[in-house]
Amino acid sequence: MGTRLTIALDAMGGDHGPSVVVPAALGFLRQRPDAELILVGREEAIQPHLKEAAPGAALRIHHATQEVAMDELPSRALRNKKDSSMRVAIDLVKRGEADACVSAGNTGALMATARFVLKTLAQVDRPAIIAAVPSLDGQTHMLDLGANVDCTAEHLLQFAVMGSELVRAVVGIASPRVGLLNIGQEEIKGNEQVRQAHELLAASSLNYIGYVEGDDIYVGEVDLVVTDGFVGNVALKTSEGAAKFMAHLLRQHFNRNLLSRLAALAALPVLRGFRRTVDPRRYNGASLLGLQGIVIKSHGGADVLAFENAIHIAAKEINTKVIARIQHEVAAHLNLARGFGLEQQRAVG
Amino acid sequence: MGTRLTIALDAMGGDHGPSVVVPAALGFLRQRPDAELILVGREEAIQPHLKEAAPGAALRIHHATQEVAMDELPSRALRNKKDSSMRVAIDLVKRGEADACVSAGNTGALMATARFVLKTLAQVDRPAIIAAVPSLDGQTHMLDLGANVDCTAEHLLQFAVMGSELVRAVVGIASPRVGLLNIGQEEIKGNEQVRQAHELLAASSLNYIGYVEGDDIYVGEVDLVVTDGFVGNVALKTSEGAAKFMAHLLRQHFNRNLLSRLAALAALPVLRGFRRTVDPRRYNGASLLGLQGIVIKSHGGADVLAFENAIHIAAKEINTKVIARIQHEVAAHLNLARGFGLEQQRAVG
Numbered sequence: 001m002g003t004r005l006t007i008a009l010d011a012m013g014g015d016h017g018p019s020v021v022v023p024a025a026l027g028f029l030r031q032r033p034d035a036e037l038i039l040v041g042r043e044e045a046i047q048p049h050l051k052e053a054a055p056g057a058a059l060r061i062h063h064a065t066q067e068v069a070m071d072e073l074p075s076r077a078l079r080n081k082k083d084s085s086m087r088v089a090i091d092l093v094k095r096g097e098a099d100a101c102v103s104a105g106n107t108g109a110l111m112a113t114a115r116f117v118l119k120t121l122a123q124v125d126r127p128a129i130i131a132a133v134p135s136l137d138g139q140t141h142m143l144d145l146g147a148n149v150d151c152t153a154e155h156l157l158q159f160a161v162m163g164s165e166l167v168r169a170v171v172g173i174a175s176p177r178v179g180l181l182n183i184g185q186e187e188i189k190g191n192e193q194v195r196q197a198h199e200l201l202a203a204s205s206l207n208y209i210g211y212v213e214g215d216d217i218y219v220g221e222v223d224l225v226v227t228d229g230f231v232g233n234v235a236l237k238t239s240e241g242a243a244k245f246m247a248h249l250l251r252q253h254f255n256r257n258l259l260s261r262l263a264a265l266a267a268l269p270v271l272r273g274f275r276r277t278v279d280p281r282r283y284n285g286a287s288l289l290g291l292q293g294i295v296i297k298s299h300g301g302a303d304v305l306a307f308e309n310a311i312h313i314a315a316k317e318i319n320t321k322v323i324a325r326i327q328h329e330v331a332a333h334l335n336l337a338r339g340f341g342l343e344q345q346r347a348v349g
Numbered sequence: 350m351g352t353r354l355t356i357a358l359d360a361m362g363g364d365h366g367p368s369v370v371v372p373a374a375l376g377f378l379r380q381r382p383d384a385e386l387i388l389v390g391r392e393e394a395i396q397p398h399l400k401e402a403a404p405g406a407a408l409r410i411h412h413a414t415q416e417v418a419m420d421e422l423p424s425r426a427l428r429n430k431k432d433s434s435m436r437v438a439i440d441l442v443k444r445g446e447a448d449a450c451v452s453a454g455n456t457g458a459l460m461a462t463a464r465f466v467l468k469t470l471a472q473v474d475r476p477a478i479i480a481a482v483p484s485l486d487g488q489t490h491m492l493d494l495g496a497n498v499d500c501t502a503e504h505l506l507q508f509a510v511m512g513s514e515l516v517r518a519v520v521g522i523a524s525p526r527v528g529l530l531n532i533g534q535e536e537i538k539g540n541e542q543v544r545q546a547h548e549l550l551a552a553s554s555l556n557y558i559g560y561v562e563g564d565d566i567y568v569g570e571v572d573l574v575v576t577d578g579f580v581g582n583v584a585l586k587t588s589e590g591a592a593k594f595m596a597h598l599l600r601q602h603f604n605r606n607l608l609s610r611l612a613a614l615a616a617l618p619v620l621r622g623f624r625r626t627v628d629p630r631r632y633n634g635a636s637l638l639g640l641q642g643i644v645i646k647s648h649g650g651a652d653v654l655a656f657e658n659a660i661h662i663a664a665k666e667i668n669t670k671v672i673a674r675i676q677h678e679v680a681a682h683l684n685l686a687r688g689f690g691l692e693q694q695r696a697v698g
Contacts, residue, residue: 136594146532149540183495183582191498191579214586218594230540231583233532234576237563238584239591245485245567246595246627253623254616266615267603274602278595 004036005318007100007311008092011041012067012085014104014300014307021104022049024307029058032315038062038098041085064088068105070300074112086110090117093293100294100314102285104302110295111147111288118293121327123334126151127290128159128229129297130166132283133239137220141167141176145286146233153196156180157204158334160226162289164206165329167223169320170313179212181227181235197226204333243278285310287317294323353385354667356449356660357441360390361416361434363453363649363656370453371398373656378407381664387411387447390434413437417454419649423461435459439466442642449643449663451634453651459644460496460637467642470676472683475500476639477508477578478646479515481632482588486569490516490525494635495582502545505529506553507683509575511638513555514678516572518669519662528561530576530584546575553682592627634659636666643672 011021018041025037039046040062047061066084068077081087086105092098094117103110111127120127128144143163148155160178167176180201182194201208212222214235227235254264254271264271276282280299284306288295294317298310317323360370367390374386388395389411396410415433417426430436435454441447443466452459460476469476479492492512497504509527516525529550531543550557561571563584576584603613603620613620625631629648633655637644643666647659666672 134594136597149532181583183498183579183586214583214588215590215593217587218590227583230532231580234530234563234580234584235587237532238566238587239563241564241567242588242591243595244564245483246592248485249626250599250623253619253626256619256622260619263616263619267612270602270605270609270612273605274599277598277602 004034005100005315006036006038006098007102007314007318008038008040008062008089008098009311010085010089010101010103010105011039011046011061012064012105014298014302015070016104016301016303017041018046018049020302020304020307022046023304024311025059026050027304027308028311028315032312033058035315037311038089038092040064040089040092040101041067062088062092068109070106072106072109074106074108077106077109078112078116081109087113087117090114090293090295093295094118099318100296102296102298102307102310102314104298104300104307104310106300107146107297110297114288114291114293114295118291118295120290121292121323121330123330124158124162124290126155126158127288128162129232129286130163130289131236131286132171133217133236134278134283135218135220139171139283140217140220140222140225141171142217142225142227142232142236143289144227144229144232145236146229147288148229150230151193151228153193153200156193156197156226156228157200158290158330160201160204160206160208160224161329161333162326163224163226165326166287166289166317166322169322169325170316171223173223175207176223177209177221178206178224178226179209179216179222181225181231182211182213184213193228201226206333240280243280247275247278281306282309285313287313289326292323294318353383354449354664355385355387355447356451356663356667357387357389357411357438357447358660359434359438359450359452359454360388360395360410361413361454363647363651364419365453365650365652366390367395367398369651369653369656371395372653373660374408375399376653376657377660377664381661382407384664386660387438387441389413389438389441389450390416411437411441417458419455421455421458423455423457426455426458427461427465430458436462436466439463439642439644442644443467448667449645451645451647451656451659451663453647453649453656453659455649456495456646459646463637463640463642463644467640467644469639470641470672470679472679473507473511473639475504475507476637477511478581478635479508479512479638480585480635481520482566482585483627483632484567484569488520488632489566489569489571489574490520491566491574491576491581491585492638493576493578493581494585495578496637497578499579500542500577502542502549505542505546505575505577506549507639507679509550509553509555509557509573510678510682511675512573512575514675515636515638515666515671518671518674519665520572522572524556525572526558526570527555527573527575528558528565528571530574530580531560531562533562542577550575555682589629592629596624596627630655631658634662636662638675641672643667
């Protein structure tokens with residue numbers, strides 16, 4: 001690794017492996033000729049997709065003999081796949097030979113392996129998964145998207161601190177508005193850990209705006225939505241489902257008969273623009289946050305454009321030195337919060 | 350109450366009170382001249398909206414002096430508002446003077462009051478809120494949508510039994526496919542109560558198809574999605590947010606310039622058809638399930654068409670004798686399940 005940014009790509013991960021990862025790498029390098037990419041995986045599987053592009057300083061293959069299956073149990077992958085493309089890509093980050101890695105492989109195995117190899121940042125109990133969704137005024141980041149099913153209030157505070165710093169670094173918002181996902185009913189507002197997290201967040205120096213509800217994610221009045229991994233994953237998947245359903249219905253209506261198909265022809269440029277705006281590929285790439293290294297998870301079914309976007313997210317996190325910044329913030333905020341927690345306990349006891 | 354169906358309407362509830370409820374009642378009666386509606390609330394507030402329509406056998410006013418505010422605490426409403434339009438509408442159901450009631454008032458107060466006045470069905474620990482969302486092959490029902498923040502596996506089973514019978518009765522599906530909402534990661538599949546509920550559902554005689562994820566709600570491969578009230582509420586609100594966001598972007602793209610506005614003109618009939626299909630007003634009306642009476646919750650911001658739809662849902666539940674059917678199913682299923690639970694305990698202990 002020189003002064004240029006270097007990203008290791010798990011070339012065998014995802015539903016499509018090197019047939020997507022290699023063209024995405026080539027596409028990325030056309031836009032970022034200053035970068036260096038390492039394709040990790042079986043050389044004989046990667047080589048055919050390189051075609052005329054000769055490996056060189058900017059793009060090289062790092063051979064790895066194994067692959068992690070999309071349905072493989074994380075614990076088994078961790079134990080039995082020490083030379084998998086996923087594991088070796090993470091090892092390269094650990095050894096400082098890459099500044100980040102990107103994988104479209106199985107989320108559970110990626111998280112377990114990254115956590116084992118890279119370790120969490122000091123004072124972070126659990127890593128979380130964060131990604132951006134489009135909103136009326138740009139984008140909203142949300143975490144955790146599925147790494148942690150059960151979270152304490154303290155975990156949610158850690159997520160908020162890390163996520164807030166990531167948004168500050170990557171999106172460039174000086175003081176990201178942080179919201180805690182809750183439901184709107186009075187008196188049964190949230191469960192116990194949400195109410196406790198609310199107290200911790202209100203006492204923190206984050207720009208905490210209070211509770212937000214599911215529909216607020218898309219309104220653009222919050223930059224970071226904090227929730228546990230079960231709720232966050234359901235919210236994300238449900239949104240994707242609703243958006244796909246709307247798109248399907250729109251197509252169906254335009255395909256109904258000759259007249260509607262003519263209307264579709266007239267509306268084609270508009271519909272294309274609309275589709276580009278909501279294209280989920282433009283948002284592909286979730287970050288595993290809280291680790292001592294940058295690990296980006298691409299959607300398993302990502303195509304070339306989508307995977308390329310995930311590489312751009314890795315590059316952005318490298319350029320903005322996101323890990324060092326998060327480590328700094330975590331140390332500052334969580335020391336305070338722990339002090340606060342102790343005082344609270346003393347006051348109660 | 351004669352042999353015709355009689356529905357009590359909380360005329361003062363919701364953001365718009367009688368200005369929405371009264372025209373909705375008149376609209377409903379034009380389609381269902383066999384029905385009888387009772388407008389509950391302050392006579393002097395209701396009367397002006399009746400205009401030329403003279404109250405008669407089919408439509409009468411039942412005076413109630415108080416109103417429950419949209420942000421009023423449920424416990425306070427229950428204690429202090431014994432002559433509220435909401436409370437009196439529920440009392441009419443309790444006394445058998447109405448077969449159902451519909452309110453656009455505050456959800457927490459409606460649930461608390463309905464539960465206090467009507468009581469839950471035998472063997473039902475907690476009522477839940479259920480509603481339908483559109484899906485590729487028609488509609489999917491989901492519960493709980495916010496009544497219960499923390500649920501045990503046993504509660505989730507009760508929701509599944511009640512919801513399944515409601516879908517069978519109201520939608521007319523002989524054997525509704527029941528799915529348990531979960532997230533897709535292996536090894537961390539769900540939290541403890543979801544895993545336990547999975548066992549109970551698999552052992553039940555329901556048509557349980559297993560875990561479903563957030564995006565499955567819209568695909569139409571499941572008729573009933575079961576989850577706790579926190580997750581269900583977030584899923585519903587997030588979907589609404591995503592759908593509104595898509596609709597907003599579509600409008601924005603068609604309004605961009607002269608050419609796109611011309612395209613919108615050409616596509617107008619198609620866009621209207623699309624909008625009709627996804628119109629959330631057509632899905633307005635959630636049922637408070639598990640009570641000894643039919644209580645329908647309309648969205649607080651419902652307009653005339655939306656509120657009318659909620660009255661139609663009440664009528665459908667009356668006609669299909671949903672409460673008696675649910676009570677019968679609950680008795681059959683939950684006795685079995687409790688037996689099963691005991692045997693399990695014995696086997697373990």
